[in-house]
Amino acid sequence: MDIFIQQLINGVTLGSVYALVALGYTMVYGIIGLINFAHGDVVMIGAMAATTIAISLVGGDPGASAFVVLGMGLLVSVPLCMAVGWTAERVAYRPLRRAPRLAALITAIGVSIILQNVAMMGWGRNYLNFPQVLSPQVFEFAGARMSTLQIAIVVIAALIMGGLLAVVHKTRLGTAMRATAQNREVAGLMGVNINTVISAAFLIGSALAAVAGMMVATYYGVSQYTMGFMLGLKAFTAAVLGGIGNLVGAMAGGLLLGIIESLGAGYIGDLTGGFLGSHYQDVFAFFVLVLVLIFRPSGLLGERVGDRA
DSSP states (O other): OHHHHHHHHHHHHHHHHHHHHHHHHHHHHHHHOOOOTTHHHHHHHHHHHHHHHHHHHHHHOTTOOHHHHHHHHHHHHHHHHHHHHHHIIIIIIGGGTTSOHHHHHHHHHHHHHHHHHHHHHHHOSSOEEOOOOSOOOEEEETTEEEEHHHHHHHHHHHHHHHHHHHHHHHSHHHHHHHHHHHOHHHHHHTTOOHHHHHHHHHHHHHHHHHHHHHHHHHHHSEEOTTHHHHHHHHHHHHHHHHOTTOHHHHHHHHHHHHHHHHHHHHHHHHHTTTSSOGGGTHHHHHHHHHHHHHHOTTOSSOOOOOOOO
16 A cells, blocks of 8 residues: 555656646647647756756855755746747747648657757757755655655646636636637637737747756756657647646646556556566556547547537
């Protein structure tokens, strides 16, 4: 039971990160129907930028407080990721808005490759180690252990997700987003600035990606230019699992995928008689994706809708 609770805690922590990244996928898809496969690399840029700032601050002052290090990391990574997301939308995606979806999808893959190579040229191929700035305080719960970092990740992710739901459902921008997602042409006729709404979706999603990137860097202690590929695929799986285009579904899908992956990593050795180890945990994420696409393509909370005429 203590192993189960421990893996559940790890799963909720990991799922909180997946949920933040999945929100970026589902917001863009819900509004313009684009699967932005470069979104995972925006997370990577956020992680690399935050790690660089942390290394510089701790190197200059080993006693720098965690609040200063993490705050400065966010002050740099969030605007940088927002700039990257806005530029990708303006330069790569907007000219293809009326093109076949396959063209936009291939372009998104190309943007992903470009961002990876730019990061490799800027930061190099080696891993960057994120300094340990948070005190390693651990709390015991039913035989399981939960660190202050895990608590912070879960709480901050929950606050951000709640804030995003409030923005979408309680503000004029959110109303414009929902109207654009429902029918772009009619929303434009009603006075909604479609370009502004789509840009806002990319900016918000990129800001969430920056926060998620810092969470990954602090949680695992490392960042590298290829880290966004697998993270992005898993977050996309979470968005599909919950129902891509559905914000609550993306949150639920991220948490569920994180729990499934962690429980799988904890018990895969027992299930296979020791043949497979915990490093095969990625298998569970994509096995879930295959099952969802076969039995419920619209996702757990998604709705089956017909194509517009």
